[in-house]
Amino acid sequence: MLAAIRSAAVLGIEAYDVIVEVDVAAGLPAWTIVGLASSAVKEARERVSAALTNSGFALPSRRVTVNLSPADVRKDGTAFDLPIALALLVALGALDASAISGLLVAGELGLDGSIRPIRGALSLARSAARSGVRALIVPIANAAEAGLVTQTQLASAPSLRVLVDALRSGTLPVVVPTAAPAQRHECALDFADVVGQGAAKRAFEIAAAGGHNLLMVGPPGAGKTMLARRLPGILPELTEDELLEVVAVHSVGGVLAPGAPPSRTPPFRAPHHTISTAGLIGGGSGPRPGEVSLAHRGVLFLDELLELPRHVLDAMRQPLEDGRVVIARAAQAVSYPARFQLVGAANPCPCGKYGDPAMSCQCSLADVERYRARLSGPLADRVDLHVHVGAVAIAALGAENIEERSEKMRTRVLAARIIQRERYAKIDGVRLNSEAAGRWLLARGGVTPEAKALLEQAATRLGISARGYHRALRVARTIADLDGVSAVNDGAVAEALSYRPATAATG
Numbered sequence: 276m277l278a279a280i281r282s283a284a285v286l287g288i289e290a291y292d293v294i295v296e297v298d299v300a301a302g303l304p305a306w307t308i309v310g311l312a313s314s315a316v317k318e319a320r321e322r323v324s325a326a327l328t329n330s331g332f333a334l335p336s337r338r339v340t341v342n343l344s345p346a347d348v349r350k351d352g353t354a355f356d357l358p359i360a361l362a363l364l365v366a367l368g369a370l371d372a373s374a375i376s377g378l379l380v381a382g383e384l385g386l387d388g389s390i391r392p393i394r395g396a397l398s399l400a401r402s403a404a405r406s407g408v409r410a411l412i413v414p415i416a417n418a419a420e421a422g423l424v425t426q427t428q429l430a431s432a433p434s435l436r437v438l439v440d441a442l443r444s445g446t447l448p449v450v451v452p453t454a455a456p457a458q459r460h461e462c463a464l465d466f467a468d469v470v471g472q473g474a475a476k477r478a479f480e481i482a483a484a485g486g487h488n489l490l491m492v493g494p495p496g497a498g499k500t501m502l503a504r505r506l507p508g509i510l511p512e513l514t515e516d517e518l519l520e521v522v523a524v525h526s527v528g529g530v531l532a533p534g535a536p537p538s539r540t541p542p543f544r545a546p547h548h549t550i551s552t553a554g555l556i557g558g559g560s561g562p563r564p565g566e567v568s569l570a571h572r573g574v575l576f577l578d579e580l581l582e583l584p585r586h587v588l589d590a591m592r593q594p595l596e597d598g599r600v601v602i603a604r605a606a607q608a609v610s611y612p613a614r615f616q617l618v619g620a621a622n623p624c625p626c627g628k629y630g631d632p633a634m635s636c637q638c639s640l641a642d643v644e645r646y647r648a649r650l651s652g653p654l655a656d657r658v659d660l661h662v663h664v665g666a667v668a669i670a671a672l673g674a675e676n677i678e679e680r681s682e683k684m685r686t687r688v689l690a691a692r693i694i695q696r697e698r699y700a701k702i703d704g705v706r707l708n709s710e711a712a713g714r715w716l717l718a719r720g721g722v723t724p725e726a727k728a729l730l731e732q733a734a735t736r737l738g739i740s741a742r743g744y745h746r747a748l749r750v751a752r753t754i755a756d757l758d759g760v761s762a763v764n765d766g767a768v769a770e771a772l773s774y775r776p777a778t779a780a781t782g
């Protein structure tokens with residue numbers, strides 16, 4: 276007998292309909308799974324057989340054929356276990372075909388018949404909402420995530436047995452997801468913990484307000500890592516749309532805590548410098564999104580930036596440019612969003628003490644040159660804010676300092692964001708000053724004649740490239756927005772110019 280049920284495969288962060296057909300025929304007991312299935316999918320037969328048996332369903336010795344269609348889309352993962360089990364029960368006559376009609380089903384099965392979490396549940400829910408289904412059945416651990424899409428009826432059960440019993444009685448085990456993604460989880464790290472470093476804090480506030488990439492250079496122990504970790508605390512919460520994008524990527528990447536309500540705090544990813552290109556950009560079997568995508572709509576912090584191999588750094592150029600990663604595969608190209616804010620930290624030389632009057636650098640001049648040359652690569656060219664973070668005096672650390680709290684900084688950042696939202700409301704793909712076209716800013720950005728004159732003067736005198744010119748313009752616009760003024764005056768431009776790299780190699 277033949278039975279069919281609807282499921283879905285996720286490619287990138289998009290879900291595609293997959294029909295799971297199961298045929299049971301007389302013959303020697305055997306299982307065949309066809310339809311461009313990966314080895315993880317093929318192992319479904321072991322899990323499904325054990326889960327059915329351990330849930331009290333008799334499996335007669337027959338020939339079982341599972342077909343996943345369309346056959347030209349590659350299927351990976353364990354989410355087909357549950358639809359295969361349900362279709363098999365229908366094919367065996369243990370469940371009515373009407374019980375599964377109109378459902379979209381996905382879930383992994385444990386050998387004991389428990390229903391286990393899957394990746395990409397939010398993508399499934401979005402697809403289900405678009406095409407319309409009677410209900411979407413996902414594992415309980417994925418209900419909070421799938422429940423972000425409120426248009427779809429959601430059903431779930433802890434085990435195959437409970438689910439089948441409900442379906443047999445004509446009911447759906449409906450779950451009401453704990454719909455509380457709203458709250459921002461309070462960032463425990465406060466800029467007030469960092470003593471001094473006023474210039475760096477100012478740069479972080481500008482970076483947060485305009486979405487600019489930022490690079491810190493300074494000696495060990497100056498507080499670079501401390502500063503970077505405090506950036507998410509002054510960023511605005513994710514919007515509704517951003518939240519869906521972020522959770523979709525994190526779900527596919529397998530980094531969502533099962534069952535936990537999704538957080539509105541922008542992602543903060545800080546991979547170690549030994550990370551591979553695939554780990555950073557994405558890839559591998561599957562494939563999986565990399566750190567640049569897991570940092571989508573948030574912050575990618577690369578500590579000890581210069582310890583990353585050149586080819587790994589260079590691989591980041593494309594996502595920095597396009598806000599998207601495309602991973603070429605033999606079968607089909609997979610793409611993930613990757614619109615992140617880059618924050619880098621580096622020492623000025625191999626020993627870290629170069630340029631600091633209070634410390635003596637042990638490196639040869641050639642070493643220093645070679646080290647800094649790596650900073651002037653294509654990556655540094657995409658960074659709007661370069662800041663020197665000097666060592667803090669030990670005495671200052673013990674003193675009773677009153678440093679400004681993150682909350683106050685965030686208030687100013689939010690105000691600057693509102694101004695930008697209005698300015699770019701009609702420009703597609705632009706939300707922030709860092710994303711605005713330099714020429715648009717020059718023509719429509721409120722730059723005063725004095726500010727233009729100063730920029731041009733500096734460009735000639737300091738040998739700033741056209742790209743560097745536009746970069747200074749974007750930062751100056753953000754500075755004016757933080758001040759709440761519509762005009763970009765020469766003061767804002769002068770400050771923006773101070774965030775140019777110390778190494779004159781990049782413009």
Ligand SMILES: Nc1ncnc2c1ncn2[C@@H]1O[C@H](COP(=O)(O)OP(=O)(O)OP(=O)(O)O)[C@@H](O)[C@H]1O
Pocket residue numbers: 468469470471472493494495496497498499500501502620621622667672
């Ligand atoms: N400005 C500061 N205010 C308060 N504590 C500080 C400051 N700078 C450094 N510290 C202390 O020193 C420790 C090291 O700081 P941090 O790791 O941020 O330095 P770093 O600049 O990243 O150094 P490295 O280049 O070695 O990575 C912090 O955990 C903190 O205890």
Ligand SMILES: [Mg+2]
Pocket residue numbers: 499500501578620
């Ligand atoms: Mg550090």
Ligand SMILES: [Zn+2]
Pocket residue numbers: 624625626627628629636637638
């Ligand atoms: Zn040195």
